[in-house]
Amino acid sequence: MAPQDRQQIKVGILGATGTVGQRFIQLLSVHPYFKINALGASSRSAGQQYSKVTRWKLNTPIPKEIGQMVVQECQPEAEGFKDCAVVFSGLDADVAGNIEQAFRSAELVVYSNAKNYRRDPLCPLIVPLVNPSHLSIIPHQRSQLNLSKGYIVTNANCSTTGLVVPLAALEKAFGPLETVLVTTLQAISGAGYPGVSSLDILDNVVPHIGGEEEKIEWETNKILGGLKSSDTEFDLHASSENNTKPINVSAHCTRVPVIDGHTGCVSVKFTRSPPPSIAEVEQAFREFKCEAQDLGVPSAPEQAIVVHDLPDRPQPRLDRDLHNGACVSVGRIRECPVFDVKFVCLIDNVRLGAATSSIMNAEIAVEKGLI
Ligand SMILES: NC(=O)c1ccc[n+]([C@@H]2O[C@H](COP(=O)([O-])OP(=O)(O)OC[C@H]3O[C@@H](n4cnc5c(N)ncnc54)[C@H](OP(=O)(O)O)[C@@H]3O)[C@@H](O)[C@H]2O)c1
Numbered sequence: 001m002a003p004q005d006r007q008q009i010k011v012g013i014l015g016a017t018g019t020v021g022q023r024f025i026q027l028l029s030v031h032p033y034f035k036i037n038a039l040g041a042s043s044r045s046a047g048q049q050y051s052k053v054t055r056w057k058l059n060t061p062i063p064k065e066i067g068q069m070v071v072q073e074c075q076p077e078a079e080g081f082k083d084c085a086v087v088f089s090g091l092d093a094d095v096a097g098n099i100e101q102a103f104r105s106a107e108l109v110v111y112s113n114a115k116n117y118r119r120d121p122l123c124p125l126i127v128p129l130v131n132p133s134h135l136s137i138i139p140h141q142r143s144q145l146n147l148s149k150g151y152i153v154t155n156a157n158c159s160t161t162g163l164v165v166p167l168a169a170l171e172k173a174f175g176p177l178e179t180v181l182v183t184t185l186q187a188i189s190g191a192g193y194p195g196v197s198s199l200d201i202l203d204n205v206v207p208h209i210g211g212e213e214e215k216i217e218w219e220t221n222k223i224l225g226g227l228k229s230s231d232t233e234f235d236l237h238a239s240s241e242n243n244t245k246p247i248n249v250s251a252h253c254t255r256v257p258v259i260d261g262h263t264g265c266v267s268v269k270f271t272r273s274p275p276p277s278i279a280e281v282e283q284a285f286r287e288f289k290c291e292a293q294d295l296g297v298p299s300a301p302e303q304a305i306v307v308h309d310l311p312d313r314p315q316p317r318l319d320r321d322l323h324n325g326a327c328v329s330v331g332r333i334r335e336c337p338v339f340d341v342k343f344v345c346l347i348d349n350v351r352l353g354a355a356t357s358s359i360m361n362a363e364i365a366v367e368k369g370l371i
Helices: 019-028 093-105 132-144 158-174 212-224 278-287 291-295 351-367
Strands: 009-014 034-041 086-089 109-112 151-154 177-186 248-255 262-270 305-307 328-335 341-347
Touching: 009 019, 009 093, 019 034, 019 351, 034 086, 086 093, 086 351, 093 109, 093 151, 109 351, 132 151, 132 291, 132 351, 151 351, 158 177, 158 212, 158 262, 158 278, 158 305, 158 328, 158 341, 158 351, 177 212, 212 248, 278 305, 278 328, 278 341, 291 351
Parallel strands: 009 034, 009 086, 086 109, 109 151, 177 248, 305 328
Antiparallel strands: 177 262, 262 341, 328 341
């Protein structure tokens, strides 16, 4: 259907006052498929006008009609939410579990950024540039929970997303990977607002982000793995049919004084021997195409992976805005004396790492008739 003939779908935003919630508002307020109909946050904010209660941190103004809306409690029966088909959630993990489940039970489609349902065997964990095919488990999720419309789709941890896009390009071109080692340099916006205190982060590197390494190490195999032929179970990258074993992933995570943009320094070993040449790896990154692009959904970047030739790129400040923050940048592709190849990747953690992924996942679901 041509975009101009499509009736806009009413959506709500959970955690609308937060870092991810603000990006949802910025992106959805001009969206061709979706119309913001409800904003939800904690009881600290509920009942108040959005512009009065939000510490807006983006460099575009709060859209006027959104600023005037009254923030609701995150309940499916609340004003505005009861007319929505979809909610985009930027809720804290402490509260996301019960709230997102309540919305699903009320037959809404939920796109979550929290960790709570990422390991759930019924919930797809989708990076839209990598594995939208995992949406095929939705009929099973609905039938197991006796739902006709509601379901939950999660997106990945923001550093995981920046890593799996180039890894997917390598697996697509050269077959399964054996081992991946990544060291991240993560932006402070990844911790939400107000995040890490300035006295802790300025002039400093903090070599610990609670739970982050385990997320990268586990989520990578769910995303890069497939669905078993019955479309009812994820293979977690261990399939006799596809001849895959779980990839050994080891992550070191650090927080650095960057506002937006997570960098990853990655080393990879292929199962294939001999491994591809550096020129072949670079070509695989440059030629990577994904389903979101084939479907032509509005948030899909023209290029999923931007390869940088200069030896000192990608850099967060210079490269995070490429393709409206919806792509992954890759550079410094070179031989690894311990594994096979090493490179640097960069993702905008709040756009492709969070809000843009949820929105692109929902656009793909619309195109597949799942909303
Ligand atoms: N920031 C990133 O780069 C990023 C990337 C990927 C995933 N994520 C994930 O996305 C989620 C949101 O992260 P964030 O950085 O946006 O956090 P944030 O800035 O701290 O925002 C949290 C939001 O949750 C709301 N909230 C807190 N307690 C609540 C409650 N009891 N009931 C209802 N709403 C409540 C807050 O509302 P009030 O303003 O009313 O307190 C606020 O809107 C987290 O699960 C995070 O792990 C974040």
